[in-house]
Amino acid sequence: MKRAPGLTLVEVLVAIAVVGVIVAVVSPLLITSMSGNASSRERTRAIGAAETWLDRYRALREPFPTTGSATYTYGYGFDFATDGVSAHSTDAAALNTQMQKYRSVIDVTRVSTGTSAVLWEIRANVWFRQGGEQHVELSTRVT
16 A cells, blocks of 8 residues: 655654754843844943033033033933933933933033133033943043
8 A cells, every 4th residue: 555645643743842842042142142232222221322422512502511510310211301411401402312311420520720711620420221231431532
C-alpha cells in the first residue's frame, strides 16, 4: 500500500515543539533588546532637552541671576507660559512640547568676573521616567 502525501501527526507535533522552543529562547532576547532601545531613545531625548537649556543660555535667551548663583527647577508637566519669564512666554509652545515630559534643574553659577565679562557655569540636570526615574547632566560655560 502506498503512503498518502503530506505530514503525519507526529511530524506536525515535532515541528510545533521545535518552533515553540525557538520562540521561547528568542522572545526574552527580543524583549530585552526592545526595552534597551526604548531606554536609549528616551535618554537621547533627555540629553537633547539638556542641550536645549544650555543652548538657550549660550544664546542669552535665559535670565542670569543678579547674585552669584541660582537654581531654576521645572517639574514634570511644568507650563512655561505661566512662569513669568518673558523668553519662556515667547517660546512657551516649543518649550512645553519638548520639556514637559522631563524634570529639569538648572544651576547657574558665576565663576569669575573680569574687566569686561562675567564667566558663568551652567549645569543642566534632566530627569526622565524610563523603567524608574533616570537622570542626565550636562554643563557648559558662558561669558
